[in-house]
Amino acid sequence: MSWFNLIEAKRHRDRGVRKRRAIMGNLVRRPHEGRQQPANSHATLDCLSNLAAAVLFAFTTVESLANHAIDMLPDDTIVSVRKGRELAKAELVTGLGLDDKLKRVVPLVDVGAHVAGTATWERYRDLKFLRDELVHVKQRGYDPDPSVRTAYDRLILGDGDRCVEDARMVVESIFPGLLPEDVLAALD
Secondary structure, X not given: OOOHHHXXXXXXXXHHHHHHHHHHOOEEEOOOOOOEEEOOHHHHHHHHHHHHHHHHHHHHHHHHHHHHHHHHOOOOOEEEOHHHOEEEHHXXXXXXXXXXXXXXXXXXXXXXXXXXXXXXXHHHHHHHHHHHHHHOOOHHHOXXXXXXXXXXXXXXXXXXXXXXXXXXXXXXXXXXXXXXXXXXXXXO
């Protein structure tokens, strides 16, 4: 299994967090509104780009792990899904959503652990929710109500900062010992 996505998530996250800290330390007052805004809009866009990429790469790590679990199943595997429907192994990658892959497929693998309903599952759900907000951006990521936080607001406020740790926790909880030493070193 390739760990490129997890390492890239860390690289983008680290860069984005550094940029965000610099931006938040240099806010300026908006004319006529009394609220603050970043002094450099280009730096803000670079920051958001890095943080969004980190979340997407981290989530892709989890998705790749679930598909890897499917590859580990015997070829004659049949998985029961909702309402008596069954899927053959060849249909699992495209026929199941990620939640179902983690709930129904991973526990079928000899070394795979069931994580639904655990703290790991909550971390996965947080990562998925932020990823979904970024992929399915509503109203171009803008809301005139300052109390409504868009995905981009959440990134600039630090909600994506633990995306690498969230993905790593999912990997290590599902398949303990799967991450190679060189990957662990790159993540520290």
